[in-house]
Amino acid sequence: xxxxxxxxxxxxxxxxxxxxxxxxxxxxxxxxxxxxxxxxxxxxxxxxxxxxxxxxxxxxxxxxxxxxxxxxxxxxxxxxxxxxxxxxxxxxxxxxxxxxxxxxxxxxxxxxxxxxxxxxxxxxxxxxxxxxxxxxxxxxxxxxxxxxxxxxxxxxxxxxxxxxxxxxxxxxxxxxxxxxxxxxxxxxxxxxxxxxxxxxxxxxxxxxxxxxxxxxxxxxxxxxxxxxxxxxxxxxxxxxxxxxxxxxxxxxxxxxxxxxxxxxxxxxxxxxxxxxxxxxxxxxxxxxxxxxxxxxxxxxxxxxxxxxxxxxxxxxxxxxxxxxxxxxxxxxxxxxxxxxxxxxxxxxxxxxxxxxxxxxxxxxxxxxxxxxxxxxxxxxxxxxxxxxxxxxxxxxxxxxxxxxxxxxxxxxxxxxxxxxxxxxxxxxxxxxxxxxxxx
Numbered sequence: 001x002x003x004x005x006x007x008x009x010x011x012x013x014x015x016x017x018x019x020x021x022x023x024x025x026x027x028x029x030x031x032x033x034x035x036x037x038x039x040x041x042x043x044x045x046x047x048x049x050x051x052x053x054x055x056x057x058x059x060x061x062x063x064x065x066x067x068x069x070x071x072x073x074x075x076x077x078x079x080x081x082x083x084x085x086x087x088x089x090x091x092x093x094x095x096x097x098x099x100x101x102x103x104x105x106x107x108x109x110x111x112x113x114x115x116x117x118x119x120x121x122x123x124x125x126x127x128x129x130x131x132x133x134x135x136x137x138x139x140x141x142x143x144x145x146x147x148x149x150x151x152x153x154x155x156x157x158x159x160x161x162x163x164x165x166x167x168x169x170x171x172x173x174x175x176x177x178x179x180x181x182x183x184x185x186x187x188x189x190x191x192x193x194x195x196x197x198x199x200x201x202x203x204x205x206x207x208x209x210x211x212x213x214x215x216x217x218x219x220x221x222x223x224x225x226x227x228x229x230x231x232x233x234x235x236x237x238x239x240x241x242x243x244x245x246x247x248x249x250x251x252x253x254x255x256x257x258x259x260x261x262x263x264x265x266x267x268x269x270x271x272x273x274x275x276x277x278x279x280x281x282x283x284x285x286x287x288x289x290x291x292x293x294x295x296x297x298x299x300x301x302x303x304x305x306x307x308x309x310x311x312x313x314x315x316x317x318x319x320x321x322x323x324x325x326x327x328x329x330x331x332x333x334x335x336x337x338x339x340x341x342x343x344x345x346x347x348x349x350x351x352x353x354x355x356x357x358x359x360x361x362x363x364x365x366x367x368x369x370x371x372x373x374x375x376x377x378x379x380x381x382x383x384x385x386x387x388x389x390x391x392x393x394x395x396x397x398x399x400x401x402x403x404x405x406x407x408x409x410x411x412x413x414x415x416x417x418x419x420x421x422x423x424x425x426x427x428x429x430x431x432x433x434x435x436x437x438x439x
Contacts, residue, residue: 087217
């Protein structure tokens with residue numbers, strides 16, 4: 001038999017994580033270019049200077065993308081051949097060797113070539129969209145919505161030119177938190193579908209790779225069937241099938257597009273149909289994108305009619321839904337960590353403190369859900385974001401109270417807090433500020 005949905009999801013995870021980490025690195029690099037937002041210059045001048053950096057930003061982003069290309073290309077190839085081998089192993093006769101024939105390997109390689117073409121195209125889209133995201137971020141920070149609100153106070157204290165500079169720095173500081181939050185929510189697009197919907201690198205690569213895992217397994221199986229002279233396949237069936245697949249599931253199809261009747265091992269007469277009469281080959285059809293069906297060889301007089309019990313399928317679907325819920329909670333944790341990282345990169349300590357608190361809440365929700373489900377386990381490696389680890393999260397916690405020396409038992413005082421001057425010194429040492437105003 002072929003691969004189930006959970007197997008395809010797990011096969012795609014390592015590559016999807018590579019692309020999600022790539023997006024995080026690109027976003028972090030973008031924020032590095034705007035972290036002088038507090039510099040005392042007016043917003044028009046600051047915007048002009050930032051947009052003049054796009055050429056350098058693109059060069060840096062090209063290097064970041066190129067650095068991830070080699071490992072992702074290798075991982076995609078390994079996944080395709082691994083899934084093909086796994087599918088063949090389930091249909092292998094006893095005593096049959098495990099080595100793939102040249103014909104089977106060529107079929108799998110064609111799947112890999114298509115996958116890498118799609119992923120490589122998304123790399124180009126990422127580079128272009130990263131520049132667009134940078135432009136939007138600069139524009140959001142320089143929106144100027146709040147400048148007039150503080151203009152009068154500044155003009156009363158400073159001259160006209162100094163007021164313009166101070167207002168620019170102040171308004172950018174105020175706009176930064178919301179701008180970065182919006183930037184984090186939108187991310188950087190890797191693909192736009194025909195309906196104009198934007199796909200993130202993680203979502204697009206996961207979809208491409210889940211489909212590739214299915215196709216690699218199917219094409220390897222079909223190539224093996226050709227070698228053996230078999231041409232009939234029976235399609236699996238499950239509840240909740242997509243409209244185009246619903247009419248195809250459970251049927252026997254002829255890959256040579258013939259039609260007629262065959263018999264199973266019990267002598268039962270069964271019809272078979274041309275594969276061309278099915279929805280095979282359509283993106284949302286049989287064995288298409290995110291299709292949950294698989295095909296198995298049907299050998300006349302040897303195979304049996306396969307109908308998987310609905311009860312088992314419902315149980316499998318429920319388990320799949322639980323796993324998907326866990327993955328969604330993990331995705332939210334990763335996105336919040338990325339937001340924390342962006343605030344830290346920009347040097348916005350106040351926004352970082354709030355984001356850290358929100359992160360701990362999302363991590364707690366994930367822990368509670370996993371602990372409430374019998375068959376789920378925490379997978380810390382799926383919560384990681386490059387540039388952010390556990391100590392970064394813990395750094396945002398309030399310090400524990402300590403006992404007073406010689407005081408009454410149980411009385412405590414908090415650890416001393418750093419004053420603003422010390423915080424500014426630390427920011428300067430870390431290179432995050434160049435005279436940020438509005439403190």
